[in-house]
Structures are given as structure tokens and as C-alpha cells.
Amino acid sequence: MHTGASTVLAQTTVVTARDAWVREAPAGRAVTGMFLTVQNAGATTRTIVSGKASVGDTLELHEMKRDGGMMQMSPVKSIAVPANGQVELRPGGLHLMLFGLKKPLVPGDTVRVELTLDDGTRVPVVATVRKMGGM
Ligand SMILES: [Cu+2]
Known part of the structure; x- marks a missing residue:
């Protein structure tokens, strides 16, 4: 049986995102947090740089x-995604921060984000907006 170009692995996607969500942002709130798990199926550690x-x-x-005793939030230059491993971005730990929101984010909305890795790879992320405090 001839299957032709049956190899659908057109992309060499090594780093992928899953379980991405964004905290809801009511009108007047221009900042919110985003959380997700980033997986690396490759043998080289990659870092998220922007x-x-x-x-x-x-x-x-x-x-x-x-x-x-106080929880403090501060920017980091990069986030490592270990080879053959994953990094979890979650409330209380590493996370992404979105600034300058153009409109309110309502639970159920979809937010598209693109992460750039140290090797120039771009990782597309589709996140769902969730209720404040819904962890
Ligand atoms: Cu933050």
C-alpha cells in the first residue's frame, strides 16, 4: 500500500505549551497574569526569552x-524549559504578565500569545480566560 507523504510531521515542534489560562481582567484593569505548562521534547534545554x-x-x-513573609513579584530575563522536561508557570511561582490590555478579558475568552525561545523559535499559545481566584 502506497501512502505517499504520510509523515505529517511537517513541523519540528520540540517545545509546546499546554493548559494555558489567563486571569480575567475587568474593565479598567490593564494588567493580568498568564499561566501555562511549557514542555520540551528535545535533548537541549531551551529558554523563553520574550x-x-x-x-x-x-x-x-x-x-x-x-x-x-511577603510575596514579591519581579521580572526575570528568561525562563528555562529543561531538556526532556517541562516548566510549570502557575500562581505563586513563575508566570507571564500581560500589560496594556486593550479591552476587558471575560471568562471564556481566548487569548493568543507567542513565546520566543533563545534559538529564535516561536511557540504559539492559545489561552482561555478564567475567573479571578479560580485556580
Ligand atoms: Cu507578575
Whole structure:
């Protein structure tokens, strides 16, 4: 049986995103957090160096750290995605921050984000907006 070009692996997608969600942003709120799991099926550790979102002006990579009893949030330069592993971005830890939202984000909305890796690869992410406090 001749199957022709049956190999559908047109893309060499090694780093992929899953379970992506964005915290809802009511009218008047121009900043929100985004959370997801990034998987790396490759043998080389990759790092996320930047990203952009369709709904906002800028995207920053952040982490939450406990600083003497207080949770403090600060930008980080990059987020490593270990070889043959994954990194989880979640509330209270590493996360993405969207700034300059152009309109309110309502639960159920879809947000498209593109992450850029250290080797120039772009990782498309489709995230769903979830209720505030719905973790
Ligand atoms: Cu943040």
C-alpha cells in the first residue's frame, strides 16, 4: 500500500505549551497574569526569552518570591524549559504578565500569545480566560 507523504510531521515542534489560562481582567484593569505548562521534547534545554500577546502591549516574564513573609513579584530575563522536561508557570511561582490590555478579558475568552525561545523559535499559545481566584 502506497501512502505517499504520510509523515505529517511537517513541523519540528520540540517545545509546546499546554493548559494555558489567563486571569480575567475587568474593565479598567490593564494588567493580568498568564499561566501555562511549557514542555520540551528535545535533548537541549531551551529558554523563553520574550513573548507577545494579541490583547496587550507588552508581555513580561515574572516570578513570585517570598521575601521575609511577603510575596514579591519581579521580572526575570528568561525562563528555562529543561531538556526532556517541562516548566510549570502557575500562581505563586513563575508566570507571564500581560500589560496594556486593550479591552476587558471575560471568562471564556481566548487569548493568543507567542513565546520566543533563545534559538529564535516561536511557540504559539492559545489561552482561555478564567475567573479571578479560580485556580
Ligand atoms: Cu507578575
